Amino acid sequence: MENNSNNENNQSPTNKNGNSTDSHTLFDGQGTLVENIPDQMPLLPIRDIVVYPFMLLPLFIGRDVSVSAINKALAGDRYIFLATQKDTTQENPGADDVYRVGTAASIIRMLKLPDGRVKVLVQGLHKGSISEFVPENDYLLVNVKKLYDKPVSIEGLRVEALIRNVKEQLNQVVQYGKMILPDVLALIETLDDPGKLADIVAANMALKIEDAQAILAEDHPVKRLRKVYTVLAKELKLLDMQVKIQSEAKGEMDKLQRDYYLREQLKAIQKELGDTDEVGEEITELEEKIQKAKMPKEVEKEALKQLGRYKRMHQDASEANIIRTHLDWLIELPWKKRTRDNLDLNAAQTILDEDHYGLKDIKDRIVEYLGVKKLKPDMHGPILCFAGPPGTGKTSLGRSIARALGRKFIRISLGGVKDEAEIRGHRRTYVGAMPGKIIQGMKTAGTVNPLFMLDEIDKLGYDYKGDPSSAMLEVLDPEQNSTFADHYIGMPYDLSKVMFICTANNIHSIPAALRDRMEIIELSSYTEEEKLQIARKYLQPRQLEANGISCDYLDLTDPVLTQIIRQYTKEAGVRNLERELGRVCRKVAKKVADGEKKLFKVTAANLHKYLGTPKVLQEEENKQDAVGVVNGLAWTQVGGELLLIEVASMVGKGQLTLTGQLGDVMKESAHAAFTYVKHLAIDLNYKPELFGKRDYHVHVPAGAIPKDGPSAGMTIATGLISDVAQVAVRHKVAMTGEVTIRGNILPIGGLKEKALAAARAHIREIIIPLGNKKDIADIPQKVRDSLKIHTVEHMREVLKIALVKKLEPVVRDEEIGVSAPDEKEAP
Template structure:
């Protein structure tokens, strides 16, 4: 192929490429380009056209322009308003830039112009025929090129011209067109273009298939719509209505309005289509209807707005509950964070405490403070996993689990959800509901909670879960790990008094149809009722007694015995009978072998009297009072410690071999177990063996080791409050439990003397009186001789059983 060297002005093209034999209009607006056109018009109307590599470049440099372009002749020139020139150019021949001779005021380049010379061979002929055939197929499928173009292309004899014209008509990228333009060799150009056209043909064929599929789908939808409308019109004319069709149409409308997640919406529509094809009386049709009813009634996107005013929330919580500082503080913190961070996962709080302290009602108050819906479900006795996750729809009578049922009842996706009695769940062959609850209460999982019945993920991350329990140790460890535990240990006497005045008494007066002026209850009477008629951590028993007063008042008013009833401490027994409990000291006297301990129970703290006596025998030890293994081991450890310290305590060694020992804890029908009575039993054993009396106003708790170390125990707050109720003045407790004193109310701390010990010697020094010491309340001391060792009398046993919260015989 021959070439000719020429020097021409260069016109850079943006987003377009000109082939030889191509006639096209160009709009020229850039200053350099205008100068190049003007120069070409002055000279011989010849100009070199080369395309920019990037169309966005406004001021292209030498490296921004392709080397191969087209020599063209300016056929026509028209100046437009704004300085733009429209030119009509015709491509003449390919050319390649040798050098740039000038860059200002326009590009001037020296080029090699190629002339196309060829000898027609069978290979070229075959390539031309293949190219023409592919081009014809392309035109038929694409519908973008007029059919007349094919006629003009078929009649071309020059292979180079054929390739250039076809390339100019194809909708190719600039890079692909440039490759064709740069192919100087005709055979190479034809092969490259055949490959490009074949690829474009595949794309066009694929587009056609997609269009046909879309059109068919549209036609099907339109046809179904048309037929349904026809059916409606026919039924309307006949005055008939197909119930099944009407039901399915109604369901479709509900699905469209429900704003369901895409996955759920698709599943619901599929179920409607299944329902449409079923006979109306088919058993499965009822299952599908129930399923759709559940899906459509769930709050997939509905939520309530939180009240984020902290002062208002504090006022509501204080109005509903007296005390409970920690839970209230946690709720206020949650509100503060919600105000700062709009998107926050709902917390999972676990309120742990004895019955009657207000755990459930606190959840209701939290919902009122947040202005959220409140849902409560009880988990006591639940042993079937399906209660939480629901049944699969294959079962007869299948239903969603309690969580989904609660969400439907709430009608919003962010309620306050109370899971009551979480520590009373059980497990059997039907599954472990506690494990199923992990997905509900795990903040990382509950955004995609899956119920077996619904079979679609439901978002529980906005729900505020509150769980309640009497005993934290009954909750499975993995479940407890997901929750934030807030201990509610019980109320002090002053708190009970305020709760009764503010909440319980007005509530009972209203429920019994009375008015405030019909019943007058003095504060001293209320305090006496708390001390002598109730013995509890909560206020349920107190409320029952107040209800009893209201009933008796209502009877007197209805019988016209009185118009107003005034109850004082003096006449309280007329309404409630003889006091059930003794209020005051746990023991009235300093005695040998009787020690007051402190115990934790599921219903709060309590005092525990431990009695020890000795009698002639052969050194055996008897334990009674329905004690558990831990208590028995503590007694053995205490006995071993005292025996190891016999010399220091001045205990004759013969006592351990010639006398049996009986350790008894009254209220023998009640099971007792736990690691907190070690030092109490050791003190009682030391007292009876040394003949030294134990201070009656002292209560103690702590575990003992064989070396006499005192180990920490739990439930300090509950135990201390129980001791305070019993009138104890001094508390002996382990040194390691010092941190637990912060949980005890300040007014109780002031009334008690706390002695923190870390060794049993300190306990004995504090609790045991010297033999010569007497107390104003002491009974005559028993003889402490070898033949008659110290022991507690039957009278004293009876007296002991009447102490420490035990009900008096009627």
């Protein structure tokens, strides 16, 4: 960086003709040696200062291009051209980045500093204008045209009056406290040349770059001096205003100090007389609290305005209590106070691993946020949404993240919230008005950067009182929440530093506009192995402590834990698993409390004594190949399930009956499958009576449980074709996929959970859409190894895998009608 040493008075004194009195003077004031200055010399761009002729000042050189220019000058005749940069932030200035008018200078001496920079002492010699830039390898050469002042008469009353006014103004500036060397002041008093006077005065005043450059570029001495006069006049006005402001501030401080002493004396007198002014003390206390709250200026102004109203109001007035409560909220809200984030990535990762098993994607996302926060401290907090089945640890994960970040944790349950005022607050005109849940949470946190857990955001409702999900749009939008408007507070509040984490079971229940503002992170159901690890590392120690016993009294082996998971729980998460472990611990605790202090071993044989008979029957596949019975795979909120779909036909009118409490989407999928089966029957040359004179019944067992979704289309189509062709379906195969009326297979969701369900039911082969091939990587490796996974694009591929024999076209016999499946053979 090229700059002067920030000392306004580092110029050397000059003689009465304006020449430097330093021993390195290079011209005599008559211009005879100025001609020795070459027309071409290296360019040194400088920042924050304009160099005038006769100035002697040090410069600190740091940029490579500038160091190269200095070295070039020192290797030659020591002449260099100094031009000021237009933009001080430009690191590599070009021809358009410096002013054309500058000063030719001579390098007096040079010193290399330990940090690699170079310090040079230069003396301005003569003004010049850059006529041409000549780029070199690592610096710029410039062709310089010397500039001379226009000849003017220095005699005359106007010029003399101007010179005298400038000197008087300079003396006034010095009287205001401006530091100028006494030698320079003495020299200025002897000068009568307007041009040289203007240069020396401008060189010793801390002028703006634009003003200093304009003075340097002026070639008319009198006009140049007039510009200096104008600048000095403006400086005098500023200094005069500064003195007035200081005087007023001092007077105000004296008045405040006097008022403080009088108020304290009044309090002491009232205390002695036993006549205390409680209202006055309250108002004084409120005023002190407002000042200490560090509110934004507009909020503090409003608070003081409300305090003034409260002061003038009778204490028994109904509105006085409203104003007082409002002031309390403004005072107690955090406006500046914040906690310091724990930006140790390894420590945060350790805390997350301690509290939760697995969940790698979420942990990586939090550590990534910390990494970015470490590099960019002013970044906005992310808006994350953990979506997944109940019991998978969404809420507890938020608490763990807050602990890892070192932030306050605030949980707000949004389930069943229907009133918009619960988010935005009530207006103060209503009786019993109060702020919304967001502002209440901020008050509870006491900092501007807590972690907010917005639980069950998919359960928000709405009625005639408003739509709270629409109110949440402003809260969860990083572009808007810096000026969040609560109706009760009535002033903008900054939520941009808050980290919001939402939880949801079903993201499709969240309005699209609100969902778009959040980063969705899916939590899938836990595998049996994951549940075992969670139970061993987290749930069992927690329940032992909660029930007042230790591992010295209870022995639960992994096989027993696995049996509890399989036979006593049926869920995606681990909430019921923890309850069952709690039941075991309570029974052991009862026995220990009765005096049986020994180690109780829970085994597969005696587990029923602790938990009763098994609650969940293990899912099993068909025992044998059968016509019209197909293993389907379904996704539920408690994980994947094996879903048997049965198809039967009977004499009728070609109708399709669907039972099993199916949703509209699943019904439409069944009709699409039925249409495809009719097309396939035509291709296989089956007789039309198979559909015109027969009814088909599709039933999905567990009829009390609602079912919906398009992923059963492949399964229904396979069952229908099996019944039409009277070909059995392999009982070791399960499938999932949406089917079109043309037989194309479309991708589905929840593949991981469905694969887990197949593995639990001892299925060895599953058929999935080709579009879900990318999702196979989400299936745990242990499950993948136990399954043979087929990816298909069309129903014909499904039938080749699922049916026990290949379907062949039927050969017609005109007399008999058809040689393949007929009505009599159908069940």
